Amino acid sequence: MSTIERAQYKKNASDQKNPQVSTAATNVESVATNNSDHEGHPFININLNLLAANNMVTNSTERCQINEEYRFIKRKLLINAFGKPSQLLKNPNIILITSTAPNEGKTFTSINLALSIALEQDKTVLLIDADVVNPSIGKELEYESTNGLLDYLLGHVDDIGDVIYSTNIDKLKLLPSGSRHHLSHELLTSDRMEKLIEELATRYPDRVIILDSPPLLGVSETQVLSSLSGQAVVVIEEAKTKVSSVQEAVKLLAPELAIGFILNKSNERKRQKYGYNYGYGNYYGL
Numbered sequence: 448m449s450t451i452e453r454a455q456y457k458k459n460a461s462d463q464k465n466p467q468v469s470t471a472a473t474n475v476e477s478v479a480t481n482n483s484d485h486e487g488h489p490f491i492n493i494n495l496n497l498l499a500a501n502n503m504v505t506n507s508t509e510r511c512q513i514n515e516e517y518r519f520i521k522r523k524l525l526i527n528a529f530g531k532p533s534q535l536l537k538n539p540n541i542i543l544i545t546s547t548a549p550n551e552g553k554t555f556t557s558i559n560l561a562l563s564i565a566l567e568q569d570k571t572v573l574l575i576d577a578d579v580v581n582p583s584i585g586k587e588l589e590y591e592s593t594n595g596l597l598d599y600l601l602g603h604v605d606d607i608g609d610v611i612y613s614t615n616i617d618k619l620k621l622l623p624s625g626s627r628h629h630l631s632h633e634l635l636t637s638d639r640m641e642k643l644i645e646e647l648a649t650r651y652p653d654r655v656i657i658l659d660s661p662p663l664l665g666v667s668e669t670q671v672l673s674s675l676s677g678q679a680v681v682v683i684e685e686a687k688t689k690v691s692s693v694q695e696a697v698k699l700l701a702p703e704l705a706i707g708f709i710l711n712k713s714n715e716r717k718r719q720k721y722g723y724n725y726g727y728g729n730y731y732g733l
Contacts, residue, residue, distance in 0.1 A: 491590045491612040491621055501587075503555075504562035506616075517563035520709065524560075525570070527678055527705050528655060536705055538648045539677035543577075543704075545660045545669050547696040551684040552711040554583040557659035560680075564655050565619040571651060573611065575622040577658040577672055579631040582624035584659055595625030599643070600634040607643060635671045644675045663696035673701045681706065685713045 483490050498505050504517050524542055526532060533539040544560070546553040561574040576584040579597055593612075598604045603626075612621045628634060647656050658676060660669045673679055679700050683693060693708075700706060 595623030597625040
């Protein structure tokens, strides 16, 4: 009998004596590989090459247009969240990202804003895939579907920490949307959701929470999320989104929000090296 055959014989004999231990060890190894770090904490590995290939914010040593644009955008949001304007807002560090209709770039904006804030020296960011109707962050960052927000709200997960995933990007954490459910509106209006948002907003004084939310028109969930947020950013596609649609959408947001607008897919942006032309502005009580 060869050395390999003897080793396999011993392994098979050990497995037959204690099959449950062998199976459990295999499962733990699988979980650690897919969704946990070496200490067993929930973990998602983000493909950094994918970010660069898709023209997203990266920790590049060279100045690039996308990084500069989101530096400009995040600065006003951070001032609202932690500066003097924060005294006028409830949960100022919770920022809702939405649009009037699908495909205007809200998820792209949510991800890049989170990546940009993660570059701050004294801030952390939690990116929540709150588009429970059509979750998109996992598709954009190419990580597998996993338990998340709705699983916690349904009571299938007891500890929210079990579905908040650390990443290989320092200071960035992710909370996936989780399992889809036909009562998503009711779950988002539940006491459990309200208490969760309050805890997330106050647990860490340096944390920004970004909610990638559904479009405003035709979906009720975003109105619920706006009542829990302190700021809202409405993404508008240039030359496509009608002014009347924007006006109609903004009326659905909670009146006490600080509201800003980002002009996305701008032709002017293509003509400038550093655009700063997303058209972000703050408005209170619209």
